Amino acid sequence: METSKVICVVCPNGCEISVDHEIQDNELKVLNITGNKCERGEKYAESEIICPVRTLTSTVAIADGMFPRLPVKSAEPIPKASMMEAMKEIRKKKVTAPVFMGDVIISNVAGTGIDIIAEKNG
């Protein structure tokens, strides 16, 4: 069994969480999680060991908007490993106003199954 320390990034508390894990039948298994102040931390710590994910935020070019850029985010956290691939698609994307908060800007970004959506009206 191994123990990893994970700092929870879900909220500003930044709890230091210990995760006991080991490989069983060629699969990484989480055995025990301590140090989290809430349930969200438990979920985060588990995913951090098995498949780390992050909410990606960036901007896309927008024509006819108030400003040249529209802020966008991944509707859900995406695997860390797909972040740079997702950025390539985001950098190429152009939209035209009007756009509303929550509108899908890129669907299934970098093959993750997760959409990139608008953070505000533009």
Add this chain to the structure above:
Amino acid sequence: MINVDVAIVGGGPAGLAAAIECRNSGCENILILERDKILGGILNQCIHAGFGLSFYKEELTGPEFAQRQINELKGTGIKVMTDTMVLSVSQEKVITACSVEGLVEIQAKAIILAMGCRERTRGMLRISGTRPSGIYTAGTAQRLVNVEGYMPGKEVVILGSGDIGLIMARRMTLEGAHVQGVYEIMPKSNGLKRNIVQCLDDFGIPLHLNTTAIEIHGKERVIGVTVARVNQNLQPIEGTEEFIPCDTVLLSVGLIPENELSLGCGIVMDPKTRGPKDYGAFATSVPGIFACGNAHHVYDLVDNVAKDAIKVGRTASEFVRGEVSE
């Protein structure tokens, strides 16, 4: 002269939350004055997630938090003047502002100051060297990249490890720049742990503690920075100097409340918070003038800004109704 019950200076999260609460607690004639083209304040450039967990019980980005507040304004009858810069506030509660139509004067029964904060600039730090281009405060760079769509440079050094600097380290990296490192004079970062993990560690950006910049090089454009380690008295240690090549330097060195207007009005200031001295329930030394948000003191979390601004909105409307004695 425009007459209103409550005038709010600044349409960021503090001003918006205060305005909505004024309306909810019975005031009808409310006016928000905002110098920018849009409402939302600093949140418009804070495109990262990490807002609203306690106020909206949901993790939002800055623009999403602002958009929710803007949506809440609809149908309230609260008047908004954007592109309107407030020039002065008097003890008699007369506001002078410059709008697209020229100068306007507003007589208010109560005023809420919600101008936010500004960044400390390089002049307030002591770094020697020339004054080439390529030096930005982290917040200015944030606005350039996230709102204007302009990349300040390709090889970046970040001085100071405040949250805005950490967030910009990640942002510039995602946009294809290379961040050499974050240099912090103190033995510990004053940024949130979550930002060190997800903004630096995730991208392999080094954080150098006990290290400061002693010189910025370059004639027209920055070509590099000399950094050195410091001793316990924060003095550079001879022999530890290192030249770091870069074309851009971001300064992430803290915020101070924006209070030119308060000073001009003769409001008593608190030397500790650098905001107006609090005479209880966010009242300033001038009866009927209140302060909230980062103009009152610098907050870490927008959720707390909004929660406190609600209290301010309520007190201001009580004042207008004469329920709060002078």
